[in-house]
Amino acid sequence: MPELSVPELLELDRRHVWHPYGPMPGRVDPLVVESASGVRLRLADGSGELVDGMSSWWSAIHGYNHPVLNEAACGQIGRMSHVMFGGLTHEPAVRLAKRLVDISPDGLEHVFLADSGSVSVEVAVKMCLQYWRSLGRPAKQRLLTWRGGYHGDTWQPMSVCDPEGGMHELWSGVLPRQVFVGPPPAAYEESYAEELRAAIARHADELAAVIVEPVVQGAGGMRFHSPAYLRVLREACDAHDVLLVFDEIATGFGRTGALFAAEHAAVTPDVMCVGKALTGGCLTMAATLCTARVADGISRGEVPVLAHGPTFMGNPLAASVACASIDLLLGQDWLSEVKRIETGLREGLAPALEVPGVKDVRVLGAIGVVQLDHDVDMRAATDAAVREGVWLRPFRDLIYTMPPYVTGDEDVARIARAVCAAAREG
Numbered sequence: 001m002p003e004l005s006v007p008e009l010l011e012l013d014r015r016h017v018w019h020p021y022g023p024m025p026g027r028v029d030p031l032v033v034e035s036a037s038g039v040r041l042r043l044a045d046g047s048g049e050l051v052d053g054m055s056s057w058w059s060a061i062h063g064y065n066h067p068v069l070n071e072a073a074c075g076q077i078g079r080m081s082h083v084m085f086g087g088l089t090h091e092p093a094v095r096l097a098k099r100l101v102d103i104s105p106d107g108l109e110h111v112f113l114a115d116s117g118s119v120s121v122e123v124a125v126k127m128c129l130q131y132w133r134s135l136g137r138p139a140k141q142r143l144l145t146w147r148g149g150y151h152g153d154t155w156q157p158m159s160v161c162d163p164e165g166g167m168h169e170l171w172s173g174v175l176p177r178q179v180f181v182g183p184p185p186a187a188y189e190e191s192y193a194e195e196l197r198a199a200i201a202r203h204a205d206e207l208a209a210v211i212v213e214p215v216v217q218g219a220g221g222m223r224f225h226s227p228a229y230l231r232v233l234r235e236a237c238d239a240h241d242v243l244l245v246f247d248e249i250a251t252g253f254g255r256t257g258a259l260f261a262a263e264h265a266a267v268t269p270d271v272m273c274v275g276k277a278l279t280g281g282c283l284t285m286a287a288t289l290c291t292a293r294v295a296d297g298i299s300r301g302e303v304p305v306l307a308h309g310p311t312f313m314g315n316p317l318a319a320s321v322a323c324a325s326i327d328l329l330l331g332q333d334w335l336s337e338v339k340r341i342e343t344g345l346r347e348g349l350a351p352a353l354e355v356p357g358v359k360d361v362r363v364l365g366a367i368g369v370v371q372l373d374h375d376v377d378m379r380a381a382t383d384a385a386v387r388e389g390v391w392l393r394p395f396r397d398l399i400y401t402m403p404p405y406v407t408g409d410e411d412v413a414r415i416a417r418a419v420c421a422a423a424r425e426g
């Protein structure tokens with residue numbers, strides 16, 4: 001097949017290719033990326049490069065085309081890209097599982113390697129429901145969460161996404177009906193903690209688990225909350241026989257200034273999901289970790305196995321890159337890098353507060369958010385960022401950034417300027 005020109009490529013893209021949350025045929029031309037290196041995306045139309053302010057949706061924490069990750073991938077391709085995981089095992093998966101057990105909160109001991117974040121949440125929910133079934137309490141099958149969350153696009157995860165502001169309101173009435181409490185306030189409020197305790201107590205007989213994103217709610221609204229609420233959840237769940245699931249798919253691997261956000265509260269959940277940055281953004285892989293209690297409970301049941309087994313479970317190529325990515329992260333002073341970016345974003349985003357229509361500016365770890373008092377004009381905001389040489393992907397009323405940890409100070413400043421420009425134009 002001959003190489004496609006950019007106009008040809010865009011025409012075929014529009015006609016045949018779905019994009020995230022996109023219409024068919026496509027209505028807005030995406031930018032065509034030719035390659036990516038470090039923190040820069042090279043565009044195919046010859047217009048140059050953009051600094052990536054998105055880390056490809058939280059994942060590319062080490063930037064692109066990283067020699068260490070490339071080497072891990074190439075080495076593994078030479079041995080085997082994939083082999084089934086039923087009846088077979090291999091070093092990359094075993095090493096990755098051990099690595100995750102070692103670095104995650106104490107008590108998480110067993111690892112299910114899934115192929116995407118949403119699937120890891122499905123597995124987490126299945127673990128919790130099956131746990132209670134095994135213990136002879138099948139009525140415990142609902143989930144409780146707070147509003148403003150996002151847990152993925154497959155069925156169970158959709159049911160715990162924010163039912164109103166979220167992207168899944170279309171499906172209300174079709175999805176499993178879960179228990180929702182109000183969104184967590186940024187600061188600790190005893191009245192909200194009481195609300196959490198009361199809701200868990202009231203629904204304890206039908207609740208399998210509480211599932212939340214700890215400390216940072218991502219795609220549900222880019223909101224931050226006090227880690228103290230995580231301890232409230234832990235205590236209430238323990239008191240009322242409810243499992244606690246942390247979805248660390250966005251927050252894991254240092255993004256919030258702790259390796260896992262659960263550490264801000266020194267809380268161990270019963271089940272934890274990781275994904276996104278797990279492979280440094282190179283390949284799709286996620287994992288669901290659980291405690292010995294959950295695994296033992298499942299194993300004591302009538303069906304003493306976890307009935308889940310994706311074709312590409314434990315993919316050796318992804319697992320090898322994930323091991324390399326974790327080693328790369330832990331082999332450096334990642335916390336200083338995240339703090340450095342935090343400082344840069346605080347300084348760089350402060351001027352946004354003066355922009356008419358800006359409602360809030362907030363920064364935590366390597367996450368910067370500008371919230372408007374109206375929905376963003378996506379086209380205008382994106383174009384304004386591109387003019388500053390930066391790739392951003394705003395949504396709803398939010399213009400936000402979570403740069404790769406390797407982003408230099410000048411590029412952090414440039415990203416912040418682009419966010420401000422997008423806020424002015426959007």
Ligand SMILES: *Cc1c(COP(=O)(O)O)cnc(C)c1O
Pocket residue numbers: 116117118119121150151152153213218219247248249250275276286
């Ligand atoms: C992105 C995300 C998911 C879904 O992961 P996918 O790999 O896109 O399926 C789930 N939970 C959270 C918190 C996320 O940020």
